[in-house]
Amino acid sequence: MASRGGIGGTASRYIVGVDLGGTNIVVGVMTADGSEQHAMQSIPTRADQGADAVVERIVQLCERVIAETQAATGATRAQFIGIGIGSPGPLDRERGIVIVTPNLGWRNFPLRDRIADGVHLSAELDNDANCATLGEWWIGAARGARQVVGLTIGTGIGGGLILNGSLYHGASDVAGELGHISIDATGRKCGCGNYGCLEAYASGPAIAQRAREALGGGEPSVMSNLVLGNLEKISAATVFDAAQQGDELAGHVVRETAQFLGIGIANFLNIFNPEVVVIVGGVTQAGEALFEPLRAEVRRRAFAPAVAACRIVPGELQGRAGVVGAVAIFAQARGLA
Amino acid sequence: MASRGGIGGTASRYIVGVDLGGTNIVVGVMTADGSEQHAMQSIPTRADQGADAVVERIVQLCERVIAETQAATGATRAQFIGIGIGSPGPLDRERGIVIVTPNLGWRNFPLRDRIADGVHLSAELDNDANCATLGEWWIGAARGARQVVGLTIGTGIGGGLILNGSLYHGASDVAGELGHISIDATGRKCGCGNYGCLEAYASGPAIAQRAREALGGGEPSVMSNLVLGNLEKISAATVFDAAQQGDELAGHVVRETAQFLGIGIANFLNIFNPEVVVIVGGVTQAGEALFEPLRAEVRRRAFAPAVAACRIVPGELQGRAGVVGAVAIFAQARGLA
Numbered sequence: 001m002a003s004r005g006g007i008g009g010t011a012s013r014y015i016v017g018v019d020l021g022g023t024n025i026v027v028g029v030m031t032a033d034g035s036e037q038h039a040m041q042s043i044p045t046r047a048d049q050g051a052d053a054v055v056e057r058i059v060q061l062c063e064r065v066i067a068e069t070q071a072a073t074g075a076t077r078a079q080f081i082g083i084g085i086g087s088p089g090p091l092d093r094e095r096g097i098v099i100v101t102p103n104l105g106w107r108n109f110p111l112r113d114r115i116a117d118g119v120h121l122s123a124e125l126d127n128d129a130n131c132a133t134l135g136e137w138w139i140g141a142a143r144g145a146r147q148v149v150g151l152t153i154g155t156g157i158g159g160g161l162i163l164n165g166s167l168y169h170g171a172s173d174v175a176g177e178l179g180h181i182s183i184d185a186t187g188r189k190c191g192c193g194n195y196g197c198l199e200a201y202a203s204g205p206a207i208a209q210r211a212r213e214a215l216g217g218g219e220p221s222v223m224s225n226l227v228l229g230n231l232e233k234i235s236a237a238t239v240f241d242a243a244q245q246g247d248e249l250a251g252h253v254v255r256e257t258a259q260f261l262g263i264g265i266a267n268f269l270n271i272f273n274p275e276v277v278v279i280v281g282g283v284t285q286a287g288e289a290l291f292e293p294l295r296a297e298v299r300r301r302a303f304a305p306a307v308a309a310c311r312i313v314p315g316e317l318q319g320r321a322g323v324v325g326a327v328a329i330f331a332q333a334r335g336l337a
Numbered sequence: 338m339a340s341r342g343g344i345g346g347t348a349s350r351y352i353v354g355v356d357l358g359g360t361n362i363v364v365g366v367m368t369a370d371g372s373e374q375h376a377m378q379s380i381p382t383r384a385d386q387g388a389d390a391v392v393e394r395i396v397q398l399c400e401r402v403i404a405e406t407q408a409a410t411g412a413t414r415a416q417f418i419g420i421g422i423g424s425p426g427p428l429d430r431e432r433g434i435v436i437v438t439p440n441l442g443w444r445n446f447p448l449r450d451r452i453a454d455g456v457h458l459s460a461e462l463d464n465d466a467n468c469a470t471l472g473e474w475w476i477g478a479a480r481g482a483r484q485v486v487g488l489t490i491g492t493g494i495g496g497g498l499i500l501n502g503s504l505y506h507g508a509s510d511v512a513g514e515l516g517h518i519s520i521d522a523t524g525r526k527c528g529c530g531n532y533g534c535l536e537a538y539a540s541g542p543a544i545a546q547r548a549r550e551a552l553g554g555g556e557p558s559v560m561s562n563l564v565l566g567n568l569e570k571i572s573a574a575t576v577f578d579a580a581q582q583g584d585e586l587a588g589h590v591v592r593e594t595a596q597f598l599g600i601g602i603a604n605f606l607n608i609f610n611p612e613v614v615v616i617v618g619g620v621t622q623a624g625e626a627l628f629e630p631l632r633a634e635v636r637r638r639a640f641a642p643a644v645a646a647c648r649i650v651p652g653e654l655q656g657r658a659g660v661v662g663a664v665a666i667f668a669q670a671r672g673l674a
Contacts, residue, residue, distance in 0.1 A: 090642050099642070147508045159608075163500055170610025171484045171646040177607040182638065184533075185520050185600045194603065194638040196521075263522045266531065270514040271496075271608065273507025301519065301531040305427050305436070309508040 014075060015330045016062050016083040018115065019128065019322030021045060022103030022155060027061040028323040029069040032081065032336045034139045038072055039065035040320060047104045054104070059118030083123040084330035086131030086322045087111055090174045096125045124333045128152070128322055130167050130176060133160025135325030136278045138337065140316040145275040149268045151178055153281035157199040179203065183263045201260040204236040204282060211239045211253045222247040240286040254286055255293050262297025269302035269310055277312045280321050284314035349373070351412060352667045353399050353420040355452065356465065356659030358382060359440030359492060364398040365660040366406040369418065369673045371476045376405035377657060384441045391441070396455030420460040421667035423468030423659045424448055427511045433462045461670045465489070465659055467504050467513060470497025472662030473615045475674065477653040482612040486605045488515055490618035494536040516540065520600045538597040541573040541619060548576045548590045559584040577623040591623055592630050599634025606639035606647055614649045617658050621651035
């Protein structure tokens with residue numbers, strides 16, 4: 001069968017991207033040059049079923065998006081050249097092993113080769129936040145920049161660093177834990193054991209927790225209504241919704257969130273002098289209500305030349321950043337991007 | 338005159354290094370490969386005499402160390418190929434301009450070309466803390482490492498970053514301001530305008546200030562005696578001296594200093610996953626009394642794999658790190674190091 005989708009007589013090459021999260025697995029297909037995107041699907045991770053079951057589900061989803069892409073483009077199986085995988089870390093990229101993932105309960109799990117063997121394609125593994133940052137750099141909000149600080153804000157706060165145009169991994173692949181800088185040395189205890197980490201103030205659950213604490217004062221707020229009085233159900237999304245409805249208490253929590261993020265990002269400006277700080281994740285839905293006071297806090301705290309050099313922007317790829325970046329990881333490893 | 342000091346019949350090439358500080362100017366000569374060091378001299382900066390006078394003094398000192406090196410080695414003038422200059426910043430490396438230096442009172446001063454014209458040798462300019470870090474990497478405590486975080490602790494706290502084996506400069510040459518990360522968002526006001534910067538707790542003057550505050554409680558301390566009761570004369574050196582004599586209050590200030598530095602360095606471990614953190618400056622004279630509790634604080638706060646990958650060490654080059662690094666800056670710019 002002749003392939004369609006070729007450029008100048010050369011058949012397109014396709015790469016599968018896998019974004020493995022604690023809650024969901026997202027898998028998609030892109031051309032190796034990042035210009036086309038096909039089949040993007042998401043399923044629950046169900047980590048409780050164990051690592052073998054999760055791998056099986058990933059493999060099946062890879063096969064499904066490959067088949068879907070073939071149906072849409074007429075590509076042959078041989079045009080699919082590999083798989084990029086983004087996973088929570090820490091991990092050993094060279095050996096393709098996930099060392100520890102508290103969310104999934106894995107230890108020293110050979111994720112890369114298990115997926116590669118299942119789909120019969122070679123694969124590359126990197127950290128999920130690295131992938132999201134690389135995705136935004138490849139075809140998203142940070143494209144064209146050589147110095148990029150990426151923050152992924154969700155259940156935790158992850159980080160990715162693109163320095164001089166390449167992902168920075170550090171001495172043993174654990175660089176970029178940007179959620180775990182202490183901005184208040186005697187502050188809130190963080191899950192990592194440290195005190196006052198950015199993540200302890202501005203992750204999704206931390207935002208929700210601060211909202212619950214604020215509600216403890218007895219001030220009336222739309223937030224209580226939105227969760228029908230069950231404060232445990234308050235999430236960061238509840239806070240942003242309420243703030244958008246003009247709720248004062250929620251607005252305060254959003255501005256405080258902006259301030260905490262601004263403190264951390266001012267540190268990153270003084271450290272990295274980046275061209276772009278790109279923020280990925282649900283909090284970006286808060287829009288300018290978050291970004292405006294955040295940028296103001298950074299201006300108050302960071303060195304003026306570093307502020308002048310830097311854009312602070314939400315990601316453009318929404319839920320796709322991790323998959324796009326995973327594809328880019330594989331493409332870069334093969335010298336294609 | 339035939340040159341001596343040649344290797345395998347090839348005449349050695351010499352580079353002059355200039356380390357410009359707010360208090361002193363240090364100038365020396367090294368071979369381009371870093372293997373030999375000649376003539377190292379220091380004079381007061383006397384910034385109050387104005388930029389022209391400072392340049393004149395630097396040029397004269399360059400001529401003096403060149404002459405001294407020629408006398409010792411028999412090298413011809415042609416064997417001196419250039420000058421590396423380390424200066425307080427921020428600066429524009431490409432144009433060779435010092436943009437602002439509060440300590441010297443300069444603005445947009447073309448330091449590189451003024452020195453180059455004066456000595457009739459080409460020159461390269463970089464930040465002083467970058468130079469000190471590069472010096473320790475080239476022939477000092479961080480040699481052989483690909484990921485290095487350097488901290489220079491003196492009147493302020495400067496930083497230098499060697500990432501993937503090269504100095505990292507950021508988007509506009511102002512990266513690496515490692516003294517200006519906030520470790521306590523509502524803490525001490527820093528000279529830079531931010532609050533709770535590492536520099537506000539652990540620079541030389543900040544250490545002295547905390548010692549004065551501790552003495553305010555009326556506890557007896559050797560520190561008062563060392564300055565004959567004039568507390569304004571207390572310096573970081575006073576604190577370290579007293580601690581070494583077993584003074585309890587001074588010991589407390591040293592341990593507190595170690596803690597503050599440990600908080601900041603734990604952040605750098607989580608961010609950079611470096612192989613080496615090298616600390617340069619007078620505080621290193623405190624030795625293990627400082628480094629032991631500092632490392633313990635880092636272990637308590639940073640991620641275990643990042644701790645496992647990293648040595649935290651004092652610099653080896655003492656007052657020479659800046660000059661050595663300035664030489665390395667020039668050598669690297671010409672592809673010689």
